[in-house]
Amino acid sequence: MNSLWINTLKKNKSFPSLSKDIETDICVIGAGIFGLSCAYYLSKLGFKVIVLEKDSIGEKTTGHTTAKITSQHGLFYDYLVNSYSEKFASDYLKVNEMAIKNIKKIIDSEKIKCDFEYQNSYVYTTKKSELSNIKKEVEVVQSLGLPCEFVTKVGLPFNIEGAICFKNQAQFNPLKYLYGLCNGITSNNNKIFTNTTVTNIEKFTDYTYLISSEKNLVRAKFVIVATHYPFINFPGFYFTKMYQSTSYIIAIDTKKTLFNGMYINSTDPIFSFRTAKIAGKKLLLIGGGEHKTGKPSCYADTYGILEKEAKKYYPDCEILYKWNTRDCIPLDKIPYIGEYSTSLPNVFVGTGFKKWGMTSSNVAATIIVDKICNKKNRYEYLFNSSRLKPIKNKDELKNMIVQSANSLVFDKLKSANMSFKDIKNDSGSIIEINNEKVGIYKAPNGKVYAVKPVCTHLGCLLSWNDIDKTWDCPCHGSRFDYRGKNIYDPAFKDLEYYDLNNDY
């Protein structure tokens, strides 16, 4: 299901796929907001840049986000002060506030019409028991120098106990912004190639790299890995440090006058709200239903709870769009920005932006650009990509190890408890055929699609996602459509496909 942004954008530009070998200064892999921000800044500095994108512009996370541009990353600053230091929290706040200004500067200088508007951002609670956490966050953020406020009245259509308000935050249409960045990149004679899958990066000389797509090679001095999840496993080991989370969004016409502001609540179940103007109409976006990618979930717990929430306050509302998105969550909650690995000099990465990729991607781009220009960036220490500090989020670390072990070993040994005839049309499951596990999807017309249900990233057993009709990996979040075509990284190879239609 495609997002509101993808469904309503009239694309005025398309890009070719790579069809010959190229030499360049900088090769950016991935055309989401982070990759294109890097390419934009480097183009303006006069570097020769090319961007290689596996799908089309912003088709993955950036095209499916709620696109809140804010330094308010949930209730986060008290956590940062306690887990790191006051200076760490203060710098994190400053650099994310700076990102809002940087994005506005790009929009103004490129004259990008992307529906940018300043909004207040709120983390609220409806529970008395949560009030002390909100008040504590207000105290901490004020002490870090941002004049935030504690409020009890907001625009939401229900009562709250209290909220922390950050002023002068913003929202926009993320895809329109990306197309503006593309114009800025190509107007400097730099090139963007879509539908071009990168399969490998290898050192060519001490100062250059060879980047392979399926058919061609790019030779570059610097490489920026701006894929959603880093796809090179060794070195880097990002698969040991991050998991993916899926969340759901609906866009509704409330048939009522809507409020201002961007909102998220402080505890589960999480709901997020913002408005968006589409074709002169103000719609309400409601997000939530989050779960770890690959963990089986049902409609009622995902879109269902959002629809219920919408109908509670707007009984006559019309649901116009629904979609879901995936975010990379670092176990210590801090993005990874910098060198991909100490053994790959001049290869850079930006990932793990959690659900706050609009500001984090700009922060990452400014740090990487400074590194390429050999300039010291005073905020780079916050996001050190080769950090080896003990993981603070011990519960998640334990979950990830247990989940990976189960999916890699134990789940593969367990026998499947479904048989072919148990699978209903328009549904899927893993069954056993001749002692081999086979992933079956029966289309609404009964046609059978069969795949080897083993992830092409690191071999975890996949699980069936009955909402999207995909095979999802519980280990690091790769996804494949029912025909086995890879649709989400870190895997980039398709699943093995079996033709069973003559047998069943």
Ligand code: FES
């Ligand atoms: Fe890593 Fe599937 S995503 S094993």
